[in-house]
Amino acid sequence: SNSTTGDAKVDEALIHYQESQLTSSEDEIKKLEDSEIEQTSMPFEDDNLINKLERPLYAISGAEAANASNALLLENTEIYKKLLDEPITEPKVGGLIRENDPVAGKGNATIMALVQNKDVDAIVGTIQQLEEKFNAKFAYPYTLMNEEYFTDEFKNRITSMLPVDRVVHFAKIDSEDWDVPEDIDMKKYKENMNQLDRDSVQYAKKISYHNMCRFYSSKFYHQDVLNNYKYVWRIEPNVNFYCDIDYDIFQFMEENQKIYGFTLSLYDSPQSVRSLWNVTLGFVKENPHYLNRNGAFEWIKENLQKPENFNMTDGYSTCHFWTNFEIVDLDFLRSEPYEKYMDHLEKQGGFYYERWGDAPVRSLALALFADKSQIHWFRDVAYHHFPYTNCPSSPMGSRRCDGKCTPGVFSAYDNLIVENCLPTWIKYSMSEEQLDMY
Numbered sequence: 001s002n003s004t005t006g007d008a009k010v011d012e013a014l015i016h017y018q019e020s021q022l023t024s025s026e027d028e029i030k031k032l033e034d035s036e037i038e039q040t041s042m043p044f045e046d047d048n049l050i051n052k053l054e055r056p057l058y059a060i061s062g063a064e065a066a067n068a069s070n071a072l073l074l075e076n077t078e079i080y081k082k083l084l085d086e087p088i089t090e091p092k093v094g095g096l097i098r099e100n101d102p103v104a105g106k107g108n109a110t111i112m113a114l115v116q117n118k119d120v121d122a123i124v125g126t127i128q129q130l131e132e133k134f135n136a137k138f139a140y141p142y143t144l145m146n147e148e149y150f151t152d153e154f155k156n157r158i159t160s161m162l163p164v165d166r167v168v169h170f171a172k173i174d175s176e177d178w179d180v181p182e183d184i185d186m187k188k189y190k191e192n193m194n195q196l197d198r199d200s201v202q203y204a205k206k207i208s209y210h211n212m213c214r215f216y217s218s219k220f221y222h223q224d225v226l227n228n229y230k231y232v233w234r235i236e237p238n239v240n241f242y243c244d245i246d247y248d249i250f251q252f253m254e255e256n257q258k259i260y261g262f263t264l265s266l267y268d269s270p271q272s273v274r275s276l277w278n279v280t281l282g283f284v285k286e287n288p289h290y291l292n293r294n295g296a297f298e299w300i301k302e303n304l305q306k307p308e309n310f311n312m313t314d315g316y317s318t319c320h321f322w323t324n325f326e327i328v329d330l331d332f333l334r335s336e337p338y339e340k341y342m343d344h345l346e347k348q349g350g351f352y353y354e355r356w357g358d359a360p361v362r363s364l365a366l367a368l369f370a371d372k373s374q375i376h377w378f379r380d381v382a383y384h385h386f387p388y389t390n391c392p393s394s395p396m397g398s399r400r401c402d403g404k405c406t407p408g409v410f411s412a413y414d415n416l417i418v419e420n421c422l423p424t425w426i427k428y429s430m431s432e433e434q435l436d437m438y
C-alpha cells in the first residue's frame, strides 16, 4: 500500500502552506473552516472557485503540522466511530419502495460487474449475498462484462443460481474500449512502470489493470448493453454484504435526486496519480463553467491527515470514493463536463504513463462538477472489500444484519485506519439534512 515519503517531503509541503497565512492552533483552523463555508455560499464566481482549488484546506506549517496531523487523525477516527455507532436501519425519507409494492424493482437499473471467466466462484459468492440481502426482493437484472467471451460454463453457473425469470446480460467488450490505445508509447509505459513498480505501486506492471481503470473511467457506460439503463450498481468478485436492504435502492436514488452512492472513501497511493491533479486543474481552468459551486472541494483539498499525498500530487488529498461499490446515475457520466474531462485525461495518457485509477478519476469529476448534496453515503449498506468495511450498528433486537462485521471498524488492520477519508467527507460535505437522514 502507500509508502511513506519521508520528512523532507512533508517539510517541502509545509513551506508551500506558508504562502497563505500561518496558523497553528485549533482556533485558527476553525476560523479557516468558517471562512471556507462563507466562500461556498458566495455568489457564483469562477475565479473564487479556482482560488479555492489552489489552496490547501488547512493552512498550517512547520513542526506544528506533525502534531496537528496526529490530533486530526484522532478527531477524525472519533467522528467516524461515533456516527457508525448510532443504531440505524434505512434512510428516514418518505416513499421508500418495498418488496410488495407494485413498482418494486421497476427502476431503470442494472447490477453490473466486470469479471473474468476464471473468477466465476468469486462472482457467484458476491451475487449470492446480494440476492439474499437485496435482489431476491427486487429482481434487478445483472450485466456482466468481459473483454473475452464468457464460456458456457461461466454463463450456466450464473443463470443456474438465479431464478429462471431473472435477466442476465453477458456482454463482450470491444477491443477498442479495452486494449491499449494506438497512441500510447509502449517504451515510455514500460520505463515509467518499472519506476512505479520500484515505488511499490500495486499492479503497475499489469497492463490489464491499466486497461481496467481506463475502461471503468471512460468506457463502460458507452457499452451498448447499458444504453437503455439510467442507474448502475457496480459489484465485484469477492465482496461481502452483511445487512438486509429492504427498500428499492435505485428508486431511492431517483426519488431523492442522488446521482452517486458510495460506502467507503479512502486515500490513494499518490505515486499512481502524481500528475492527475495538475492535469485536472488545467482542464478546469479552461472550463471553469463546469465547476459546481456546491462541489466537494474541501474533501479533495484536505492536506493534513496524509500531507505526503497532498504534496506528491501537488495539491490533491487523493481522497476518493472506493468505486468497487458504486451506484451511479449514468446521465452524470454521459454529461458534457464528465465526457470532456475524460477526453482531456485520455489525451494525457495517464492511464498508462501513470496508473490513474478509475476511483480518483470518478471522484475528482464528482467533487468538481456535481452538487455534493446529490452524493449519498449509504451508511446503512454493510459492505466489505478487503481490507475495508462499512459496518453500521443496528437497533437492539434488530435482525437486519447478520453479525459478520463489527460496527464502526473500518479496517481490521490498525495501521490502515489513517487511510479513511470518510471523516473529511462527513465534516465538510454532509449537510444537517444528510446527517439526519439515518
Ligand code: GDP
Pocket: 113, 114, 115, 116, 119, 145, 146, 147, 148, 208, 209, 212, 235, 236, 237, 324
Ligand atoms: P482491485 O480491487 O483494485 O484489487 O482490482 P480487482 O482485481 O478487484 O479488479 C477490479 C474489477 O475489475 C473486478 O471486478 C475484476 O473482476 C475486474 N477485472 C480486473 N482485471 C480484469 C481483466 O483483465 N478482465 C476482466 N474481464 N475483468 C477484470
Ligand code: MN
Pocket: 236, 324, 385
Ligand atoms: Mn477488487
